[in-house]
Amino acid sequence: MIKSILLNKKLLVFAGSFGAILIILKTMEFFFFHYKFSLETYLGIIAFIFLVVGIYFGSKLGNKKTPEIKIQELNSTILNSSIETDLSTRELEVLLNVANGLSNKEIAEKLFVSLNTIKTHTANIYSKLGVKSRTQAISKAKTLNLIS
Amino acid sequence: MIKSILLNKKLLVFAGSFGAILIILKTMEFFFFHYKFSLETYLGIIAFIFLVVGIYFGSKLGNKKTPEIKIQELNSTILNSSIETDLSTRELEVLLNVANGLSNKEIAEKLFVSLNTIKTHTANIYSKLGVKSRTQAISKAKTLNLIS
C-alpha cells in the first residue's frame, strides 16, 4: 500500500520534471530561433540536461532496487509492531559474536571490556529485537537480515 | 587501488559511449539536413537517447553503492576433520528447535519428553558437532548446511 503510493509519487515527480524540461526546451527553442545558436551547442545542452536527469533518476531507481526477500516463517512469531530494530554499532558487533557462538566471557575478552558490559549489551539487544535469549536473537537477526 | 582502476575503467566505458553517441548525433544531423525532420522530432530523439543513457549509467552507479559490510571474522575455527556429523533424527529435530530459539524446556514440552532427555540430546549433539554450546552448535550447523 505505502509502497505503491511512494512509487506513484516518484512517477509524479518524474512526470513533473519531464514536463518542466519540455517547457525549458520550448523556451530554448524560442531563443534558438531568435539568437541563432549553433545546432551543436543546442544539441549539446539538450543532451547534457537529459543525461543529468537520466543519471539522477537512474540512480534513484538503482538505489530503490532492494530485493526485500523474506520467506522466513518463524514458529509462532509474535507481532511486535513497536520494536526498535536499530542496533548501535557496538550492539551489532556483540550480536555478530553471539551468532558466531562466542560466550559472553569470550566476547568480553575479545572486545577488551568487562563481562557486565557484554551482559548489558546483550540485554539491550534482546530488548530491541523483542526476544528473550541469545538463540532467539540469532534467529531474529537472521530474519531481519542483520546477519547471514 | 583496485577501486580506482575499476573507476577508471568505468569512466573509459562512459567516455566511449559518449563518443559513440556523438557520432550517432553527427549521423543524425546529416539525415536531419537531408530529410528535413522536424526540429521537435529531432530534439525528442536526442533527449530520449540521452535520457536512456543517463538512466543506464545512473542505475549502474546507484547499484554499485553497496556498502559491503562484513565483520564476520570467525574466532580461530578449529579444523576438526574427524568429527562425526551424523545426527540421529531425534537429535536433528532437537537441533532445529534449538536453532529456532527454543529453550530446552520448551523443546521438551513440544516433543512430549522430559527436560533431562533434551539435555542428553543436546549434549550428544554438541559432542557430535564438536562444540560446547548451543550457539556454537547453531553456527556449526549452518556451516555444515544442516540448517538454513
Next chain:
DNA sequence: CGTAAAATCATACTTTAGGGTGATGCTTTC
C-alpha cells in the same frame, strides 16, 4: 535371538545466561 544404537529419564553439580537496578563519562542534538 541377541546386540547395538537410539531414545528415554534421573540425580547431582558447576557454569553461564539473563533480569533488575543503578551509576559514570562522553558525544550529539535541540
Next chain:
DNA sequence: GAAAGCATCACCCTAAAGTATGATTTTACG
C-alpha cells in the same frame, strides 16, 4: 546547557544451560 543516546561497569539474584554418570526401554539389524 539540558536531554538523549551510547558505552562502560558493578552488584545481586534467579533461571537456564551444560557436565558427568548411570540406568531403562525401544527399535533396528545381522
